[in-house]
Amino acid sequence: MLQDACIWRPEKPRELAAERICRQAQRPDNCMFNEIPLLRPDTPLLDSIDSPIQLRDLDEEQLPILANQLREYMLYSVGKTGGHFGAGLGVVELTVALHYIYQTPDDRLVWDVGHQTYPHKILTGRRDAMLSIRQLDGLAGFPKREESPFDTFGVGHSSTSISAALGMALAAEQQSRTSESAAPQDETKGESKEGENTTRKTVAIIGDGAMTAGMAFEALNHAAHTETDMLVILNDNNMSISRNVGGLATYFSRIWASKLYNQMREGSKKVLSKIPQAWEFARRTEEHMKGMVSPGTLFEELGFNYVGPIDGHDLPRLVHDLRNLRDIKGPKLLHIVTQKGKGFGPAELDPVGYHALNKIEAPSNKPAAAPKPPKYQDVFGQWLCDAAAQDEKLIAITPAMSEGSGMLNFSEQYPERFYDVAIAEQHAVTLAAGMACEGQKPIVAIYSTFLQRAYDQLIHDVALQNLDVTFAIDRAGLVGEDGPTHAGSFDLTFLRCIPKIIIATPSDENECRTLLHTAYQYNGAAAVRYPRGNGVGVAIETSLRTVAIGKGQVKRQGLKNDNSVVIFNFGTRLKAAMEVAEQLDITVCDMRWVKPLDQQLIISMAEQHQLIITLEENAIAGGAGSGVMEYLQQQGFSTPVLQLGLGDHYVNHGKPEQLLESEQLDSKGILNSIKMKLAQLQANKPRNLA
Ligand SMILES: Cc1ncc(C[n+]2csc(CCOP(=O)(O)OP(=O)(O)O)c2C)c(N)n1
Numbered sequence: 001m002l003q004d005a006c007i008w009r010p011e012k013p014r015e016l017a018a019e020r021i022c023r024q025a026q027r028p029d030n031c032m033f034n035e036i037p038l039l040r041p042d043t044p045l046l047d048s049i050d051s052p053i054q055l056r057d058l059d060e061e062q063l064p065i066l067a068n069q070l071r072e073y074m075l076y077s078v079g080k081t082g083g084h085f086g087a088g089l090g091v092v093e094l095t096v097a098l099h100y101i102y103q104t105p106d107d108r109l110v111w112d113v114g115h116q117t118y119p120h121k122i123l124t125g126r127r128d129a130m131l132s133i134r135q136l137d138g139l140a141g142f143p144k145r146e147e148s149p150f151d152t153f154g155v156g157h158s159s160t161s162i163s164a165a166l167g168m169a170l171a172a173e174q175q176s177r178t179s180e181s182a183a184p185q186d187e188t189k190g191e192s193k194e195g196e197n198t199t200r201k202t203v204a205i206i207g208d209g210a211m212t213a214g215m216a217f218e219a220l221n222h223a224a225h226t227e228t229d230m231l232v233i234l235n236d237n238n239m240s241i242s243r244n245v246g247g248l249a250t251y252f253s254r255i256w257a258s259k260l261y262n263q264m265r266e267g268s269k270k271v272l273s274k275i276p277q278a279w280e281f282a283r284r285t286e287e288h289m290k291g292m293v294s295p296g297t298l299f300e301e302l303g304f305n306y307v308g309p310i311d312g313h314d315l316p317r318l319v320h321d322l323r324n325l326r327d328i329k330g331p332k333l334l335h336i337v338t339q340k341g342k343g344f345g346p347a348e349l350d351p352v353g354y355h356a357l358n359k360i361e362a363p364s365n366k367p368a369a370a371p372k373p374p375k376y377q378d379v380f381g382q383w384l385c386d387a388a389a390q391d392e393k394l395i396a397i398t399p400a401m402s403e404g405s406g407m408l409n410f411s412e413q414y415p416e417r418f419y420d421v422a423i424a425e426q427h428a429v430t431l432a433a434g435m436a437c438e439g440q441k442p443i444v445a446i447y448s449t450f451l452q453r454a455y456d457q458l459i460h461d462v463a464l465q466n467l468d469v470t471f472a473i474d475r476a477g478l479v480g481e482d483g484p485t486h487a488g489s490f491d492l493t494f495l496r497c498i499p500k501i502i503i504a505t506p507s508d509e510n511e512c513r514t515l516l517h518t519a520y521q522y523n524g525a526a527a528v529r530y531p532r533g534n535g536v537g538v539a540i541e542t543s544l545r546t547v548a549i550g551k552g553q554v555k556r557q558g559l560k561n562d563n564s565v566v567i568f569n570f571g572t573r574l575k576a577a578m579e580v581a582e583q584l585d586i587t588v589c590d591m592r593w594v595k596p597l598d599q600q601l602i603i604s605m606a607e608q609h610q611l612i613i614t615l616e617e618n619a620i621a622g623g624a625g626s627g628v629m630e631y632l633q634q635q636g637f638s639t640p641v642l643q644l645g646l647g648d649h650y651v652n653h654g655k656p657e658q659l660l661e662s663e664q665l666d667s668k669g670i671l672n673s674i675k676m677k678l679a680q681l682q683a684n685k686p687r688n689l690a
Contacts (some may be wrong), residue, residue, distance in 0.1 A: 031068050034345040036079035036360050043069035050125055052099035052150075060100075063315050067096045071343045074118050077130040082359035083141055083481075086341035086351050087116035087207070090237050090312075094205070094336065095119040097318035101326055102201055105149040108168050112161035112206040112216075114142035114485075115356075116235075117151075124150035134481035136654030142485055156485020157450065158423050159213035162232055165204035166223045169230040172200050201326060203231045209240030209400065212248050212422035223331045224303025231325055232304070232333045235312065237340040240400045241355050246422045255296065256309050256337050299333045308335030313342055352403065373535040379509045380445065380472050380530070381406030383516050386544055388414050393441040394520075397421060399428040405445040405474055425450050429457035429469075436467040443520065447475040448488025448529060455494060463498045463525040470520045476505075476529035477572055477617030478646075478660065483653030489646050491529055492570070492594055493622035501525040502549055503595040505571030505616070505624070509535030515592065518546040531572045531617065533656065550596035558586035563678055566609040568602070570594055570616040570624040573644075576667040577615055583671060594624040602631055611681065612641045613674060617665060620645040642677045644670060 045062065046069040049055050058066065071092045078085050096119075098109055104124070111117050121139060122130060126148065132138025143151035153164045176199060210216060211234060223230060236252050238244055244252075296306030305328065310317055318336070325332050340355075341347025347354035374382075388394045388410065396414070398405050400423045411418040421428045425446060432442035451458070451473060462469045476488040495503050504519055504527070506512035512530045519526035555574070558564060558581060565586040569577045574590055581588045587609065589601060606612060612632075614625030625643035632639065644665065651659055660666045664673055 031071075031343060032345055033072065033075055033343055036344075036357075037072065037076040038079065038360065038362065039076075041069075041072045041076050043073050045069055046073055046122070046127070049123060050127075052104050052123060055096070055099050055123060056103075058100075060316065060319060063096055063100060063319065067092050067315060070096065070119050070122060073122060073127070073130075075344060077122075077133070078118065078357050079360040080131055081133050081135070082357055083134050084115035084118065084355070085344075085357040086239075086347050086354045087113075087237075088118035089344055089347060090338040090340045090342045091116045091205070091235060092119050092342065093313050093315045093318055094233070094235065094338070095123060097315060097322055098203065098205075099123055100319060101322040102203065105152065107201040108152045108165065108203065109150070110153045110161045110165040110168065110202065110204045111143055111155060112204065112210045113158045114155040116205075116207070117143050120150065121148075124148055134483070134653050136652070136658045138653075140483055140653055141481060142483070154485070156482065157453070158210040159206070159215040161204040161206045161210070162216050162219035162223065165202045165230055165232070166219055166226070166228060169202040169223075169228045170226065172202065173228065201229070201231070203233060205233045205235060207240075208234065208236040208238065208249065208252050209244050209423055212240075212244070212246055212400075213424055214426060220299070220302055220304070227303070227330050229329050230331055232331070234308075234333060234335045235338055236309065236335060237338045237351075239340045239351050240423060241404070242352055242400065242402055242420065244422065245400075245420050249422075251298065252335075255335065296333065296335060299335075304331045304333040306333050306335065308333075309337045310335070312336030312338035373537040374509060374540070375406070375534050376509060376512055376530040376532070377404065377406035377474055379406075379512050379535060379540065380474065380516065381409055382540075383513045383544075384410045384443065384445075384472075385413055386542075387517060387520060388417065390544065391441065393439065395419065395432075395435055395440050395442040397428050397432055397442055397444045399423055399425045399446060399450065401445070401447065401450075404447070405472070407445060425453040426457050429454040430461045432469045433457070433461040433465065433467050436462070436469050437465075441468060441470070441520065443470045443472055445472045445474065447486070448473050448477075448491040449475060449479075449486050451491060452494070458495075458525070459498055463501050466500055466524050468523050469525055470516075470522075471525070471527040472516060473527055473529040475532045477531045478651055478656060478663070479532045480656040480659065481653050484650035487651055488529070488531075489619050489651070491527070492616060492618040492624050493626075495527055496595055496622065496624070496627055498525070501527060501595060502593065504528045504593055505591070506530055507569060507571055507574035507590050507592075508538045510538045510540045511590075511592070513540060514545050514547055517544050518549060521546050522549065529571065536575050547592070550593050550598055552589050552591040552593065552598040552601045554587065554601075555590050556581050556586075556588040558584070558588075560608065562610060564609045565611045565613060565674060565678070566605045567613040567615055568605070568625075568628055570614070570618075572617045573615050573665055573670070576665070576670055579667040580671045580674065584674065586674075591624070594627060597627055597631060599631060602628060603635060603637075606632060606635075606637045606639045609639065611674075611677060612639055613670075613677075614641065614643045614645075615665075615670065616645045618645055619648070621648060640677070640681060642673065644673055 045066050074088055126139055129139050134141040140147055142156045145151055145154050299306045325334060339348055340351035384396055395417050396410055397419045398407055399421055402411055402420050428444055432444045435442045473491055476491055479486045502522055504515040506515045515528050519528045567577045567588045568591050570591050577588050614628050616624045620643045623645050629641050646663055
């Protein structure tokens with residue numbers, strides 16, 4: 001049966017022969033896969049490549065065969081593990097060409113976002129390890145410097161590649177100068193470090209989505225000014241996670257559409273260059289036309305040598321152009337046009353749906369699992385629609401994350417009040433500030449990790465001016481398989497110190513709705529942080545209700561004795577706290593608000609208990625528990641406090657439950673920590689008395 005279900009089924013049976021020919025690489029670049037292989041495909045050429053050094057030994061004619069096997073292997077491995085999908089398929093040919101032409105890892109490839117690096121990982125000695133990707137102790141889903149010398153720059157957030165590559169290129173120039181000036185004094189030291197290649201090349205690979213961020217343009221601007229030798233490859237697939245939006249996206253589409261014009265231009269140049277007056281006239285006319293449609297004017301004006309647009313799946317063309325560009329000095333930009341999900345039929349048709357893939361489970365006879373509670377992102381999305389129906393001043397803003405943030409329904413129901421601003425978190429926040437100045441009520445839906453990008457805007461543009469902006473902060477806390485680049489570990493810490501902002505931490509999906517509405521009604525900066533994934537399964541009210549700001553709730557009253565303990569829970573760990581409380585018979589408070597804290601509740605609980613536990617899915621350093629400690633200190637309490645949360649380290653990727661366990665934030669870990677603290681207090685008692 002499994003055999004039957006496995007790999008690479010041709011669309012129609014009669015195409016089998018053609019597919020076989022294709023596999024034998026007589027038409028290697030024409031293969032289209034329509035199913036994910038469940039069994040390891042036959043990829044002999046790929047299997048012979050354990051390092052790009054071997055790849056560079058291949059004949060150019062073999063490269064399309066390799067690309068085809070690489071694509072098939074990637075389908076297989078992502079089917080086994082789940083993970084990012086469409087973006088990697090779109091850069092298979094580019095990845096092969098880059099490692100073929102450049103002397104990696106001496107020459108530096110700097111990938112943007114990094115979700116497209118599965119083919120790069122496969123070609124750089126991690127083929128078999130791909131089956132561990134995004135799993136605890138396995139490969140990371142993004143480039144990671146500790147993982148491989150080929151991963152030159154750790155990444156996960158977008159639009160960093162040009163800055164990082166420029167830094168590397170400038171460093172190469174510095175080192176080259178140093179080694180040149182060192183050479184006459186010491187003839188034996190011709191190079192700056194043993195074996196180091198100081199004329200190394202640097203290439204940044206950035207998508208059209210990532211190019212929309214200000215940071216990418218800051219780097220382009222600087223790169224052109226320095227005239228540094230580097231190549232930027234713009235991988236233009238017209239997609240971010242959703243369809244790419246904005247003037248830049250339109251500009252790129254026009255460039256591609258004007259390819260015909262470009263070809264005509266090249267043809268006429270050759271003819272006209274032989275007639276000087278006609279050439280001068282044509283040149284001026286061309287300058288004029290360039291402003292309208294010519295490829296790359298923008299980049300050329302910035303000071304880049306622009307080449308393209310070219311078909312990014314045409315391997316011979318890629319190899320040819322990269323070879324030429326490698327030997328041209330100065331800042332260059334190669335514009336390639338690719339198809340997200342290339343080579344896998346369903347992904348080509350639905351690139352949004354196939355941005356990432358879930359692990360393919362083999363068919364089983366097990367009864368279907370019970371439906372899960374709604375995801376927090378959808379609870380937010382529903383609240384957004386309901387609140388918008390009541391208040392026409394409501395505006396919703398997303399920096400390119402409309403699907404992930406649960407805003408699709410809203411965008412369809414209220415298109416005129418929905419703004420996808422592209423990957424531009426800083427702009428999203430200040431845009432909201434501007435709207436708030438004019439009396440609108442903007443909501444910025446943003447992942448915790450990406451809000452880090454807009455910290456100054458949050459303080460300087462929103463909070464300082466006391467503007468009425470609500471932040472719906474998704475993916476707060478650990479995020480699982482995406483790992484530390486995407487974990488929302490710090491928002492409570494960096495928000496808590498901002499004057500005037502209010503901060504809510506719902507502990508279930510219904511509280512999420514209620515606190516969102518309460519924050520929205522507050523006239524000022526307000527943040528509600530909620531986690532990735534599904535709710536805990538409580539009923540969700542349909543009404544739009546608010547609760548008191550800065551007031552928590554006693555969820556469970558514990559035993560009053562010499563060992564009495566209270567847990568102040570902030571957000572997602574309430575269920576685990578309640579389980580522990582049942583076992584130890586202790587008190588639990590759902591604090592709801594990190595700012596303002598429920599000071600009355602804190603004081604009364606401190607008076608009644610011998611040990612206070614603070615619990616949060618945020619860095620302990622500076623988090624909600626620190627707020628409790630500060631307040632107790634101010635009030636002169638010396639009740640011992642145990643702060644539970646994320647330690648002073650980055651938490652790697654893995655299943656959410658594994659990570660919670662490793663951070664001792666599951667019920668077992670919380671229980672152990674409390675028991676240990678109680679034992680420590682007991683042990684210290686006699687010593688104190690002695
Ligand atoms: C700063 C930041 N904001 C948002 C994201 C979420 N994100 C991941 S991939 C992606 C789309 C990137 O589009 P593009 O650069 O064109 O690459 P493609 O997926 O099309 O290959 C987005 C918005 C991110 N990684 N970093």
